[in-house]
Amino acid sequence: MYIMNYSIYAESTPNPEVMKFVANRMIADQSIEITTLKEAKGISIAEELLKFPFVESIYLSANFISISKTGTIQWEDIAMQLRNFIADHLNSNGIRNYTENISLDKTSVVNDPKHEKIIANEFTDHEKEIEALLNEYIAPAVESDGGAITLNYYKDNIVCVDLKGACSGCPSSTSTLKGGIEALLKRKVNPDIEVIANEK
Structure with a gap:
């Protein structure tokens, strides 16, 4: 039986320090941001990518990997190397789900109907409403x-x-x-809402 290999293409993002590497098939059923080798444990593609000295963090979701680089190197010097490495790694490991063995506490679940109940149990009614609006109007664009x-x-x-x-x-x-999320939530939820980013 013929199985199509993974192919990868690189896509720039609005963030000049991040490049998106897109596969022609799914590689994960959960979304996870990984910044250390400890967080990458059990996710072979992440473990290997973090060994590159210019890779700062990885965001793995659905059919893509977003890679954040150090500011001292240019994408033109590393994008092809990373693209080839990702394709070779995926093809040498066969078709698989790279997030199947990770627990939900390590992940950020985005637009995944299987986990709606988990999200719903953690949020108040107002938070559920806001999360639903983010998933409907914001998530597709930022993803x-x-x-x-x-x-x-x-x-x-x-x-x-x-x-x-x-x-x-x-x-x-x-x-x-401010212009996207806050304006949306002011219209749909509460005109006094202010949106801030979580400072990690």
Whole structure:
């Protein structure tokens, strides 16, 4: 039986320090941001990528890997090397789900209907409403840019969100937070809402 190999292409993101490497098939059923080898344990592609001295963090989701690099090197010097490495690694390991053995406490679940119950149990009614709006209106756009924005909490008219992947440290994230998310939530939920980013 013929099995199609993984092919990878690189795509720039609004964050100049992050490149999105897209596969032609799914590689993960959960979304996870990884910044250390300890966090990468059990996820072979992440363990190997973090060994490159210029890789700072990895955001793994669905059919792509967003890689954040150190500021001292240019993408033109490393993008092809990373693209080839990812393709070779995926093809040498066969078709698999790279996040199947990780626990949910390590992940940031984004737009995954299997985990709606888990999210719903943790959030208040207002937070559930905000999370649903983020998933419907914001998540598809930021995921296409190699990132994710998820709700952390809502309290006293403050909506705190987590920025992951290409969104973390992105120069345009402030305009996304204020012009996109805050404007949406002011219209749909409460005109007094203010959106802030979680400072990790």
